[in-house]
Amino acid sequence: GENVEQHPSTLSVQEGxxxxxxxxxxxSASNYFPWYKQELGKxxxxxxxxxxxxxxKKDQRIAVTLNKTAKHFSLHxxxxxxxxxxxxxxAASIAKNNDMRFGAGTxxxxxx
Amino acid sequence: xxxxxxSPTHLIKTRGQQVTLRxxxxxxxxxxxxxxxxxxxxxxxxxxxxxxxxNGRGNFPPRFSGLQFPNYSSELNVNALELDDSALYxxxxxxxxxxxGTGELFFGEGSRLTVx
Numbered sequence: 538g539e540n541v542e543q544h545p546s547t548l549s550v551q552e553g554x555x556x557x558x559x560x561x562x563x564x565s566a567s568n569y570f571p572w573y574k575q576e577l578g579k580x581x582x583x584x585x586x587x588x589x590x591x592x593x594k595k596d597q598r599i600a601v602t603l604n605k606t607a608k609h610f611s612l613h614x615x616x617x618x619x620x621x622x623x624x625x626x627x628a629a630s631i632a633k634n635n636d637m638r639f640g641a642g643t644x645x646x647x648x649x
Numbered sequence: 650x651x652x653x654x655x656s657p658t659h660l661i662k663t664r665g666q667q668v669t670l671r672x673x674x675x676x677x678x679x680x681x682x683x684x685x686x687x688x689x690x691x692x693x694x695x696x697x698x699x700x701x702x703x704n705g706r707g708n709f710p711p712r713f714s715g716l717q718f719p720n721y722s723s724e725l726n727v728n729a730l731e732l733d734d735s736a737l738y739x740x741x742x743x744x745x746x747x748x749x750g751t752g753e754l755f756f757g758e759g760s761r762l763t764v765x
Binding site for chain 1 (some may be wrong): 755757759
């Protein structure tokens with residue numbers, strides 16, 4: 538089955554700096570790659586997603602890139618703010634399966 | 650628009666007991682997925698329900714079972730509880746359910762289960 542690995546497990550940046558989180562997946566059939574943000578005491582919330590027919594997607598300060606050949610995808614947050622502090626999860630799923638596999642998470646801390 | 654709601658929010662059980670967790674899906678969603686999130690880990694897929702039937706299952710033993718009702722709400726049942734079952738149980742609804750598995754998941758805030 539699909540295996541998703543995520544790095545780093547913790548990331549601390551200064552406010553205004555950029556943050557990058559990387560994930561790799563094992564199953565080349567995976568075609569949907571969402572990123573979720575989980576704040577303390579809450580469920581994960583989708584922040585951006587990308588499908589395998591697209592190499593890059595951007596939404597304001599957040600961007601995601603996908604390299605299908607290398608089977609890795611990354612989340613980029615620019616101009617970080619303290620409210621970006623949370624745990625971020627990458628995930629991957631395969632069309633026709635209903636099993637979304639998550640990475641172990643990255644705890645991002647943005648220092649004011 | 651009502652979001653995904655789960656109950657109870659917290660509960661404590663002892664080994665060997667049984668537990669039932671409940672989830673109301675977001676308005677307009679017909680598919681419910683359940684995930685187990687151990688402390689410091691990512692969510693692990695348990696199973697998904699669509700049209701009141703199990704529509705995919707992760708690597709969890711049969712003592713994890715579920716139901717979906719005609720109003721799309723769902724229950725997760727865990728029998729013969731073990732200490733390792735202590736976790737946050739997340740319910741997510743979506744409008745996928747067509748076997749594509751590529752719809753956005755909307756998560757509830759979870760039920761935190763502690764097994765002593």
